[in-house]
Amino acid sequence: MLLFAAMLLLPPDVAQRLVGGALSDGLAYARLAELSDTIGPRLSGSAGAEAAVKWALQRLKDDGLAAHLEKVMVPHWVRGEERGEILSPAAHPLFLTALGGSVGTPQGGISGEVIEARSLPEIAALGERARGKIIFLNHTMGQKGGYGDFVGLRTHGPAEAGRVGASAVLLRSLATGSLRSPHTGATNYEAAGPKIPGAAVSVEDAELIHRLLQRGPVKVRLTLGCHSLPDVESANVVGEVRGRETPDEVVLLGAHLDSWDLATGATDDGAGVVIVMEAARLVAREHPRRTVRAVLYMNEENGLAGGKGYAAAHQSELARHVAALEADSGAGRPIGVSVQAGEGGAAQLRPWLGALESLGLAEAADGDAGGADISPLEPFSVPMIAVQQDTSHYFETHHSAADTLDKVQPEALAKTAAAVAVVAYALAEMPQPLPRPPPKAPRESREPPKPAAH
Ligand SMILES: [Zn+2]
Structure with a gap:
């Protein structure tokens, strides 16, 4: 019929x-x-x-x-130069890329200790422990859940991390597969809030950071030349x-x-x-x-x-x-x-x-x-x-x-x-x-x- x-x-x-x-x-x-x-x-x-x-x-x-x-x-x-590395406990290059709209780092980059969080509420819960640290945003896209479940980490993560006094954000790329390429995407600051740099690391680098954090403190450096023009x-x-x-x-x-x-x-x-x-x-x-x-x-x-x-x-x-x-x-x-x-x-x-x-x-x-x-x-x-x-x-x-x-x-x-x-x-x-x-x-x-x- x-x-x-x-x-x-x-x-x-x-x-x-x-x-x-x-x-x-x-x-x-x-x-x-x-x-x-x-x-x-x-x-x-x-x-x-x-x-x-x-x-x-x-x-x-x-x-x-x-x-x-x-x-x-x-x-x-515009993106400008970008690079990053794990400084300790061992030297590793980081395959990273700035999130769209991110501010850059000062000349010479930002280095600091890494602290992991898995959601926006977890960032807020870090409170004083996050001050001066680089927040690593980890998640399970690809294993459990899709893009829509985690895209908020990218769009709001750096703004939230700035609020607790972090110096920068490294986001595990929003991706379902990876051959060590980082995935960018927009991040949004609040007009009156602090603006700290945010970059995505490849899934492989995110896994490495996560494993190293199980063993003890991890220190990284990132240098981002990105900036906004009129x-x-x-x-x-x-x-x-x-x-x-x-x-x-x-x-x-x-x-x-x-x-x-x-x-x-x-x-x-x-x-x-x-x-x-x-x-x-x-x-x-x-x-x-x-x-x-x-x-x-x-x-x-x-x-x-x-x-x-x-x-x-x-x-x-x-x-x-x-x-x-x-x-x-x-x-x-x-x-x-x-x-x-x-x-x-x-x-x-x-x-x-x-x-x-x-x-x-x-x-x-x-x-x-x-x-x-x-x-x-x-x-x-x-x-x-x-x-x-x-x-x-x-x-x-x-x-x-x-x-x-x-x-x-x-x-x-x-x-x-x-x-x-x-x-x-x-x-x-x-x-x-x-x-x-x-x-x-x-x-x-x-x-x-x-x-x-x-
Ligand atoms: Zn599109």
Whole structure:
């Protein structure tokens, strides 16, 4: 019955052009190679980020979309030199990298004794014992729990450690696998609070520090040259497929153009950028009822200026944003569709998605969906849709020097682009938009994310 309905709702020739185009044209991977290899790292404020903005604008125009830039001011943090070593009980190099936004160390670095903590409350409980020490933040990501369980250690650890008088923080990298590469990511200070340097050490170095601490005192030194420069003008890149019947109703497809500076961000989030571009290109040829808008955000990694700026600039339109989808989970194959809408959302979308069966996806289900850049739309009751991907290898290279093109399998990338194209077309063509969910409070005022299933 459902299958029959699926055939009726998504015409087979449309499904064939969307899925077939993504799988056979090879454009997503070709563009990812261009973005990763010829533009390179794209941290906000960098020359690479600006080159990526120009590139994306041109490629959207090449695809026949109406494309323009929307200005945002972004932070400009630069890494500088960084090194570290264990001084005693024996000399070892430390493979470390500064957390994004961290202050640097004084000339000559910071040395001191290490003290271990495993949670934000444990930092607070150290009290006076932490004064002048370097706090080592250990955790079990990879063995027990996922990114969402531990990312708070990175975003708030140095701020908390500064409050108890520590001199610096070494965080065990947030990673599920490691060949001794450290993984960066943003840390946030409180405006009025102390600002102490924070760096991530590789998983192997974290294990070593932990073992040495079982034997007795451990002394380390770290030198970080990172610093912040004045904010820079940058832009979100927006491309539109104008709806043929109700152009003021918008299906938003998002991804972020910026990446960390350690590598080319092939999976975070170059993959998402080309998935969204490819979906928009394929949907444009089908002239759907509603507008499909690709938004390639700037500054997801260290500030969310693009996500917040878009929501502010388009506030008057958000009641007519009928759905938002963000591709920011790497380049893995698609495994399912999650629908965060009003009651009956997944049931309404499901009959349109029969074509996804051939791509190996599970049926659409109601559940959590969203993404950092589109999270500012949640208070406006915008339904959130996610094409879930296989992320089993994503956190091995995420935010590290190993996030490079060779980690991407062209076929998996093309399948995800196909799935996003089908979902985007369905959302833009179904006669009635999805029911809207109740408004959510802005993310900053919400509890940290629930533990991920993996
Ligand atoms: Zn990302």
